[in-house]
Amino acid sequence: MDSIKIGIIGMGRIGKIHLQNLCTKIEGVEVTTVANPSKVGQDYATRFGVQNVSNNAEIIFDNPEIDAILICSPSDTHADYAIRAALAGKAIFCEKPIDMSLERAKEVVLKVKACDVPMMVAFNRRFDPDFNKVKIAVSEGKIGTVQSLHIISRDPEPPSIAYIKQSGGLFKDMTIHDLDMARFIMGCEVTEVYATGSCMIDPAIAEAGDIDTATLVLHFENGATAVIENSRKAAYGYDQRLEVFGSKGMLQINNPLMTNVTSANEYGSHSDVNLNFFIDRYATSYLLEMQDFVEALGHRKSMPVHGEDGIKAIVLAEAAYASFREKRPIKIG
Structure with missing residues (x-):
């Protein structure tokens, strides 16, 4: 071509x-x-x-x-x-x-x-250099047997109510990225989902039929557990962190900041603020994602993220909704 x-x-x-x-x-x-x-x-x-x-x-x-x-x-x-x-x-x-x-x-x-x-589903966070490095380290056994995964994903501001109404809800709009990331890092499938949530930020979001704050617990077929925390609003900016704990150690991703400048005075040490939102935080991942798509097309290779990955993320999001509504864990068939 x-x-x-x-x-x-x-x-x-x-x-x-x-x-x-x-x-x-x-x-x-x-x-x-x-x-x-x-x-x-x-x-x-x-x-x-x-x-x-x-x-x-x-x-x-x-x-x-x-x-x-x-x-x-x-x-x-x-x-x-x-x-x-x-x-x-x-x-x-x-x-x-x-x-x-x-x-x-x-x-x-x-x-x-x-x-x-060919079809590729756009889960751009898989291509973020930090997340990808953690994935490789876990796959290579650098921290031994993985026991737990913790993902924190908080937006700086909630979207408009008009967007909330057509978004599919928190689990399908926001958490779906974290559900895919959990599968990506673990390298195996989820067997059970438990989700709880509430509306802590804006009553209008509840009136629109959604929640703005949630915690999910995922159990995996390898015996490990993942916890996902979501919020539609973090006063300090875009919050995207991850930690994987294993038998031989731990891997951690912290938030990149606007600059690497720190200051110190009699009141303590201070660093810069978090990046504004996903366009800034994941600029590199969007580029790498598209480069991989183009390369797969040009060399007729398998797509790096398949339609089945999109399906599995939706399955988990729907299980989260069912768990939230029914207040019980949901087994994944």
Whole structure:
């Protein structure tokens, strides 16, 4: 394959990140077409040299020159676009979740397989250098037998209520990244999920049918346990930490800060604040994620994150909802 030609559906925050990386930092690829409902997003794509822009995604599906489609549109459109892309014979890069419904997500993966096109689900944190280093160390037995995993994921501010209402809820929108990371680090499957949560930040979130604070306990087939803590608001900024404890030691990831400058005076020592949000914290992971997608296409290799990974994350998110509602642990079949 010569230059890989890509179409992008959606020019929101994620679509813009992928467009910038593809147009300025990744070789052997050309973004030829962008579909976005607003002219603002279309104009943004034009500034990066995209020749074809439209408010209709059919401009991408109907173009025989396009090799791959990035689905960066709202979550409730992912399944329809993924199936449409598969039927058009295009490789697929799909932001999470594949769909809000587990059954619909399974249908998508089956249809993509039937069309024999590659599909990658975007769990960008797997490509973060820190998380990836921990994964490799665990896989190589550097800390012996893993006994426990602790993941902390807290946003600096909750999203808008309009977003909350269409997000699928905390477990499918936010925790799903941590559920995937837990599977990724452990290298085995979850056998049981227990979830508890409440609305501690904004009553409007509860009125919208969601929670903003949660704790999950996962049991794995290797006997280890993981604890995931989530909050929609941390006063001190974006909080993304992880610790793995094993028979021979411990691995820990702390928050990167705005700068590495520290100060000391009679009142104590002080460091800088946390990074603002995911766009800053995971800038490198978004680039590496897209580089791996392009490389897999160009060399016809297996995708680094499969549709099945997306399915398993949704299974765990739905188990978390069931556990929260029923106030009991949920076995994973």
